[in-house]
Amino acid sequence: MTTDKPELQSATDLPTIIQGGMGIGASHWKLANATSRNGALGIVSAVALDNILVRRLQLGDEDGDVRRALAHFPWPEMAKRVEDKYFIEGGKEKDAPFAVLPLVKADMSRTSAELLIIATFVEVFLAKEGHNGAVGINFLYKIPLYIIPSILGAMLANVDAVIVGAGVPLSIPGTLDGLAEWKPVDRSLSVDEAAASVVYKQYFDPSIFCYEDERPKLKRPFFLAIISSEIIAKTMMRRANGEVDGFIVEKYVAGGHNAPPRKERGAAPDAKPYYGEKDDPDITRIQNVGKPFWIAGGYASPEKLLEAQEEGAQGIQVGTMFAMCDDSGFLPEIRQELLDKYDAGTLVVTTDFDASPTGYPFKAIVLDTIDTISSKEVYEKRSRICDLGYLREFYPISDTEIGYRCSSEPVKNFVRKGGEESRSFGKQCLCNGLLATVGLGQVQKTGVEPPMITAGDDFSFLDRIKRDETGHYTAKDAINYLLGR
Ligand SMILES: Cc1cc2nc3c(=O)[nH]c(=O)nc-3n(C[C@H](O)[C@H](O)[C@H](O)COP(=O)(O)O)c2cc1C
Helix, strand or coil, X not given: CCCCCCCCCCHHHCCCEEECCCCCCCCCHHHHHHHHCCCCEEEEECCCHHHHHHHHHHCCCCCCHHHHHHCCCXXXXXXXXXXXXXXXXXXXXXXXXXXXXXXXXXXXXHHHHHHHHHHHHHHHHHHHCCCCCCEEEEEECCCHHHHHHHHHHHHHCCCCEEEEECCCCCCHHHHHHHHHCCCCEEEEXXXXXXXXXXXXXXXXXXXXXXXXXXXXXXXXXXXXXEECCHHHHHHHHHHCXXXXXXXXXXXXXXXXXXXXXXXXXXXXCXXXXXXXXXXXXXXXXXXXXXXXXXXXXXXXXHHHHHHHHHCCCCEEEECHHHHCCCCCCCCHHHHHHHHHHHHHCCCCCEEECCCCCCCCCEEEECCCCCCCCCCHHHHHHCXXXXXXXXXXXXXXXXCCCEEEECCCCCHHHHHHCCCCHHHHCCCCCHHHHHHHHCCCCCEECCEECCCCECCCCCCHHHHCCCCCCCCCCCHHHHHHHHCCC
């Protein structure tokens, strides 16, 4: 049972602890629900929710959670279309592949948009179910096409905060303002090699999905931008198309993607970049911007929380500690091996500057008993395929049309579309790899996709948090530890 609770008035009313958004599916609704009901801000990841929804339905939706959420979707016919199309009673055959969805384009089909709206509604609805804690959703700005319809789905489920990283999310506040009033919104797309004078845009009109009398009143969620420097904080304040309510200041030890190093690089022409002191954000300058902020990246301890607060932060955002808890979306066997490796002193987290098609550095871990795509042999054995396409980049076909390519797709396709061959070297399919890590790996002709593990550099919380006799802990234990309860 939930009790009525007054709506939050400002971002300063948001909790001290934010459970970081972790895609794909690592911070799913179950984790966000568990963290929100224990006083943190639970964040669901928005990445790949359309495929996640379809795959859960095709696995038979064992506990009925997805279908329960679908039954609450405000436009029942739309929800029914999705359920009828994808739900398989008892689940698909183990060796059968999941449905392959058409790749989304800037000029999105109505079916793709509906699926995104519904899938995001389901995730946020379930994260909010049964308690009155706040829930947010995390987007990567580098995955532009999916964001606007997904935000509408999240707002239909009354999401409290929208958090966006991996880029400079200048257009998000305006999107939130527009959708809250059911107005058409758009977003410019960054198209490689396009003439500066040509602007490519994605347009979205929320009003086409229902009749006027079927439009619920929508709350404008708080908008927090993930930044790694004071320069981006200032840029957001000056150039964003609406109100920025706060910031997550993420340091480079954080899990997932990181901002590229700003200044450090060895002397040799092919030397890899590396992080140094200059990549540490200037917290005082960020505080001077005058918005509430949370610090992320190696802050998973009560002492670091205090330190952040002494520096003027409202609190901290924590990822790895929640990814490793029993409520996370990581497959249990993957979590177990990570715990075992940490306890044995053999866990190594690498910053891979080549793996991600986004071009951003990406943290990766290789396991001993489970094949992951980050291991050289597995990578070399896998046939390249781009059947999910979230990280595709855009290239110009004409002044009004764009093409799509991913540097981890088959090299000859990438090159045929004008991609530079050298940019495909070492590129890994994060889309398929990360879905496999949460138990939703596609069955390809060559076998099930291998997982890909990401986490932050700092696992030292495992030495201090109270774990049970099997070495495990829950999201509630993590929050109690951070708050010194
Ligand atoms: C498994 C994993 C996946 C992540 N995925 C995302 C993501 O999709 N979007 C994002 O903004 N941050 C992502 N992060 C970063 C977290 O939200 C958080 O900021 C970071 O992990 C904090 O550092 P910590 O892991 O040292 O606590 C991810 C982190 C992990 C561990």
